[in-house]
Amino acid sequence: MKRDAFFDNAKLILIFFVVFGHMIQPFTDGSRSMYTLYTWIYTFHMPAFIFLAGFFAKGSGNKDYILKLAKKLILPYLIFQIVYTGYFFFIGKDGWMNGMFYPHWSLWFLFSLFSWHILLYGFKKIPPLLGMAIAVEIGIVVGYVSDIGHSFSLSRTFVFFPFFLAGYWLTKDHVQKWRTRRVREISLVIMGITAAVIAMFPEFSSGWLLGSKSYAVLGNPELGGIFRIGVYALAAIMTISVLSWVPSREFSITYLGRKTLYVYLLHGFFIQYFREADLFKVNTIFDVIGLGVLSALIVYLLSSRPIQIFTQPLIEGKAYLIKEKWNRWTKKDSTLPS
Numbered sequence: 001m002k003r004d005a006f007f008d009n010a011k012l013i014l015i016f017f018v019v020f021g022h023m024i025q026p027f028t029d030g031s032r033s034m035y036t037l038y039t040w041i042y043t044f045h046m047p048a049f050i051f052l053a054g055f056f057a058k059g060s061g062n063k064d065y066i067l068k069l070a071k072k073l074i075l076p077y078l079i080f081q082i083v084y085t086g087y088f089f090f091i092g093k094d095g096w097m098n099g100m101f102y103p104h105w106s107l108w109f110l111f112s113l114f115s116w117h118i119l120l121y122g123f124k125k126i127p128p129l130l131g132m133a134i135a136v137e138i139g140i141v142v143g144y145v146s147d148i149g150h151s152f153s154l155s156r157t158f159v160f161f162p163f164f165l166a167g168y169w170l171t172k173d174h175v176q177k178w179r180t181r182r183v184r185e186i187s188l189v190i191m192g193i194t195a196a197v198i199a200m201f202p203e204f205s206s207g208w209l210l211g212s213k214s215y216a217v218l219g220n221p222e223l224g225g226i227f228r229i230g231v232y233a234l235a236a237i238m239t240i241s242v243l244s245w246v247p248s249r250e251f252s253i254t255y256l257g258r259k260t261l262y263v264y265l266l267h268g269f270f271i272q273y274f275r276e277a278d279l280f281k282v283n284t285i286f287d288v289i290g291l292g293v294l295s296a297l298i299v300y301l302l303s304s305r306p307i308q309i310f311t312q313p314l315i316e317g318k319a320y321l322i323k324e325k326w327n328r329w330t331k332k333d334s335t336l337p338s
Helices: 005-027 032-042 045-055 063-091 105-123 128-144 151-169 172-177 181-200 224-243 254-277 285-302 305-315 320-334
Strands: none
Touching: 005 032, 005 045, 005 254, 005 285, 032 045, 032 181, 045 105, 045 151, 045 224, 063 105, 063 254, 063 305, 105 128, 105 151, 105 254, 128 151, 128 224, 151 224, 181 224, 254 285, 254 305
16 A cells, blocks of 8 residues: 655654754753744644554554554563663763653653553544543543653653544544645644744743643642643644645655654654753854754654664564665675685
8 A cells, every 4th residue: 555645744744843842952941932942843743743643543453453562662662761771871861760661751652652552442432522522631630630740651641642532533534624725824824823922921831732740740730721721722723734734745755754763762862962961052043953954864864774774673673674684795795706
């Protein structure tokens, strides 16, 4: 079955924003422009990514699928939890020692992705609108529970599940309706207003967009549920706005969108080293552009064939790329004169 270039382009664009968002995060303190850019990215990049993950979960459900998913997600989670612990110790990062089920940094996504598939097993038996209403209500309620946080990625699992469930229920026809000229024109206004509002109210904590903290920690234990409803609405509108601009034609780099898991798991080695070494400063717009270019290069590098060959056993639990490479080498050597 031919791949749809739209979805590969979307994943490529979103993984760039993931890397770029992590790249600029250290420069948000004391800089309204950098904080605006960072927060603006976080209004959509993970909700959109999670929506796409749900879109491609339509074949989930049986026991064999869940076992295969555990191998695909939980095994690399455990491996990289150990690897990142050692790496963070090596570079001198504070808080390098985490429990096995207190995900390091971006590894929460693997644990949550597995959990969303488990939740989907029950939710797909519920009528879509009712299921979405229940998922949103759960996402709102968990914010009032202080004990639900980073451990087992519970908070993010429940908070972001509505986007995964929406991706599961929506079809290509639904997504296609977002890709009209009218929607794109409106989306420009929405994205511009969102950026302007963030710039006008820098006291708004980006923590509301991360889904990992309780309302008490975020400083509004009483009205936190209302805030989360607003965040849900904003994330949904921004996700539609951004996806409406994703091209549907295939480009020479479109194929990179098929290997976003490699980028997601491996880019932390670059980002965390850059942060600990304090390598970069942001003083001008050219510095920001430079970080954007560097982020794009990291995405390209970590999507490359050599990186896939050497890291596939850790990420996919397979080694067929190494075998293919070895077979090519041995076949080539056998053709040489003795």
